[in-house]
Amino acid sequence: MSEAIHGSTTSPGTGHPPASARRSARPLTGVGRTVALVLYVWAAAAVVSGVSFLVPSAEWVAISAGVVLCLLFGVLLHLLHRGIWLVLLAAVPALFVLVGAVQYAPELALERYGVRESVVVVADSAAATGGKNHELTLRGSDGRELGEKLVYRGNGAPDVGERLDIVRDARGKVPMEQADQVDAAGRLDELIGGLVVWTLLVLMAGWRGHVARRRDLELYVGARS
Template identity: 60%
Template sequence: MAFGGASAAAVTGLAYLTPGSEAVPIMVGVALCIAFALLLLLLHRAVWLAVLSAVPALFVLFGAVRYAPEAALEQRGVRESVVIVADTAAGTSSSNHRFTLRGADGKELEEKLGFDGDAWAPKVGDRLDVVRDPEGAVPMEQADDVDAAGRLGGLVGGTVTWTLMAVLAGRRGHVRRRRGRDSLLYQLL
């Protein structure tokens, strides 16, 4: 149980320390999620619960990595209405858009808005509300996409589920060991 909570806290803290880069907390988070699954496997002596732990691991990982930048944008971010004036992916087969934006004052913003995907990508001429960090530490995001409370909810929900899984694994593993029944995988280890 402690390892699950410590893993969530470590990834969240790492995301706070590296606000512009998501790669480092994601790599550390994936490693900690795999380690948690292995600990459940050893504790529970069955594969199904370790595999099932991947679902809350996604909530923990996504919540921990996205909470810090979105909380920073909510606390100190500047909300601004902008118009898209250019798209670097326009006319290409790329789904990696980098939008050039013009503010309400008529000046182009230095920072570009990134958007991955084509299904609901905004088009040149569309008006958007964005939140940008005046310090420039956190990338700009669409205002509708900033939801720190939702990310925190996912992080807490995933961590609570991990905790319940650890209790279940410990109890079931204890009962199986007491009865002298081990899984085939544990016997191979």
């Protein structure tokens, strides 16, 4: 009797890890997580591109959405792999994904509906302040100033008196751009290239995460047996 009782009170779970740990180490569980994150990657890019298409005049909205989704991707990738180095590697293609997703729709619209025009810069809003946010007043070939201003952020803005070729949206929905900077095909290549790299990183993370969980499970069983 005492032996039976003694045998039944042996440490519960000896050699048997928690059910959650066993489920986590199953191949199908790892595959499901990996596929879900791959779908998230492409869906996130579609969301940012959609926002950029719907509100092309408010670029900051698409950029904000893209930054949030990129950060969330980093968190999910870390959870899948349980390591930080793949997350750091994902930062470089994240720039291509973000720029491509934000810029593709507006530049495609300018290529389809834009009107190319040669203009001269006649004023710069940042000339007096020395800031990096420039709103350039332009004069068209007919001698009239354009109602829309060319927005330029950063260093290297065109100087007053400089002649430019710009592309304006005939519908007035998309902000004008310098003609040599409109390249929808290039933006699409950046976007797809970044997404492909992200996808490969997810597949690598899924495999390495599965291997790590299987190893931890085996160590647990070995330690408890």
